[in-house]
Amino acid sequence: MEEQNIIGSLDKVIHYYNESEDGYRDVWNLDDAHQLNLGLWEKGTNNLGTAMKNLNDQLANASGIGKGSEVLDIGCGVGGTSIYISETTGGNCTGLNINSRQLNLAKEYSRKSTALNRISFCKGDYHNLPFEDTTFDHVLAIETLSHAVDIDAVFSEVSRVLRKGGTFVFAEALRSKKELDIEESKALYDRAFMGCQVDHLYHPDELKQTLEDVDFDVNEVRDWSGLAWPSVKRLKRISYLSKLYNFWKELTGADFNEYKKGNTLLASGLQPAMKKKLWGYYMFKATKR
Helix, strand or coil: CCHHHHHHHHHHHHHHHHHCHHHHHHHHCHHHHCCCCCCCCCCCCCCHHHHHHHHHHHHHHHHCCCCCCEEEEECCCCCHHHHHHHHHHCCEEEEEECCHHHHHHHHHHHCCCCCHHHEEEEECECCECCCCCCCEEEEEEECCHHHCCCHHHHHHHHHHHEEEEEEEEEEEEEECCCCCCHHHHHHHHHCCHHHHCCCCCCCHHHHHHHHHHCCEEEEEEEECHHHHHHHHHHHHHHHHHHHHHHHHHHHHCCCCCHHHHHHHHHHHHHHHHHHCCCEEEEEEEEEEC
């Protein structure tokens, strides 16, 4: 895909997250959690913050990250995963993001970390990683690959910067059905994921083949939909209040934008689409040959 098309698409994603920051701050308690994801509601989990830590722990364990490991977190958001994994594993984490505003927040949050000297953040596009070959032992990604314009290029770049035997572990919303009819497509995209600027979800089989094509062995694929379900239900509940808030904003002529509507659409539509098994929450682990 032409570089101009990639840049144009990613600019829309950057704008979406910048315009949605206040909403994410409220719903995800951003200034304390330092991350935005569905998390894993393992047995005994009673809040979203713990669920997100569970997800970080599971990905770190699957990767085999240890003291001194060189770790790249692509699409790192505001840095929470990079910070947490550096603190809990002793690894050296580099967070990469194309969004300057989120990177500034990540750097701000990391200043309070006990692992500050092992955390770094840089601006970059995961379609064209700004690193030398075989730089990292592990690459992580959480809920970012659905924004990829060219997944073949992303996986090829991850393969390039990984050392032989290194791991690529990610958690992602993926399409559960290989083929969608018109109504299913509307339920999945028009009434859900388009709210966060996502118009295509990959199927697990697509990603498995693409990984194998760029020198990865796929070791494990887990369906974590059940563990993400409480977050999906939580968003559905929040959407009812959000709809009332949106209506009041429009009625009073207050400052309002399409992204607030989009986020309400997303929060409302995820649960029915998952209930119909149109999408699920998956973890992949792959090892560089």
